[in-house]
Amino acid sequence: QKEVEQNSGPLSVPEGAIASLNCTYSDRGSQSFFWYRQYSGKSPELIMFIYSNGDKEDGRFTAQLNKASQYVSLLIRDSQPSDSATYLCAVIKDSSYKLIFGSGTRLLVRP
Amino acid sequence: DARVTQTPRHKVTEMGQEVTMRCQPILGHNTVFWYRQTMMQGLELLAYFRNRAPLDDSGMPKDRFSAEMPDATLATLKIQPSEPRDSAVYFCASGRRTGKTSSEQYFGPGTRLTVT
Numbered sequence: 338q339k340e341v342e343q344n345s346g347p348l349s350v351p352e353g354a355i356a357s358l359n360c361t362y363s364d365r366g367s368q369s370f371f372w373y374r375q376y377s378g379k380s381p382e383l384i385m386f387i388y389s390n391g392d393k394e395d396g397r398f399t400a401q402l403n404k405a406s407q408y409v410s411l412l413i414r415d416s417q418p419s420d421s422a423t424y425l426c427a428v429i430k431d432s433s434y435k436l437i438f439g440s441g442t443r444l445l446v447r448p
Numbered sequence: 449d450a451r452v453t454q455t456p457r458h459k460v461t462e463m464g465q466e467v468t469m470r471c472q473p474i475l476g477h478n479t480v481f482w483y484r485q486t487m488m489q490g491l492e493l494l495a496y497f498r499n500r501a502p503l504d505d506s507g508m509p510k511d512r513f514s515a516e517m518p519d520a521t522l523a524t525l526k527i528q529p530s531e532p533r534d535s536a537v538y539f540c541a542s543g544r545r546t547g548k549t550s551s552e553q554y555f556g557p558g559t560r561l562t563v564t
Contacts, residue, residue: 357510369551371553373555386552389511425491434543434551439490441490
């Protein structure tokens with residue numbers, strides 16, 4: 338079992354729709370959770386982080402964390418073609434400060 | 449606009465040659481990470497430093513890879529000798545550990561290495 342699991346996609350949504358990206362993690366002691374966006378040929382870009390159960394909103398992005406279910410998600414409202422990228426979920430599972438990445442979900446937003 | 453810088457951006461070399469990659473972390477960040485990304489393995493952590501001290505290099509092949517941080521503004525990753533299987537994109541990231549859970553990491557643009 339991988340430590341951080343994501344569906345590889347592609348997830349295809351029409352422009353203006355809500356894109357929902359999901360991630361599960363195996364270590365119940367995980368403390369910090371991150372979403373990175375990576376365009377093809379570019380480096381990962383941090384877009385959201387969440388440390389506590391519940392929702393965290395930043396503009397069109399909402400991160401949701403459910404530690405009991407070991408589940409973290411990213412919602413993108415009013416999806417734009419420019420949101421088309423690979424979204425990487427990452428977890429810090431202990432005090433080591435080491436990020437463990439999922440393999441990423443490719444999102445395609447159709448105009 | 450503070451950002452992590454990396455040099456070179458691209459490197460093509462022959463098998464057996466030494467490769468050195470450099471990273472300048474964001475000013476004020478006390479933690480530096482080296483990652484490698486391939487299609488097959490995804491993003492893998494190779495090594496990381498806090499306050500210039502190496503904390504974990506368990507992800508690195510010890511016989512050929514070495515990572516150092518000679519000062520707060522420079523981190524290096526060396527491969528000697530290089531092999532074709534080392535072909536990948538190598539990312540440096542930096543962060544500022546300000547509390548138990550404050551631990552965001554910011555990535556540089558990467559070095560795309562091709563070993564022939």
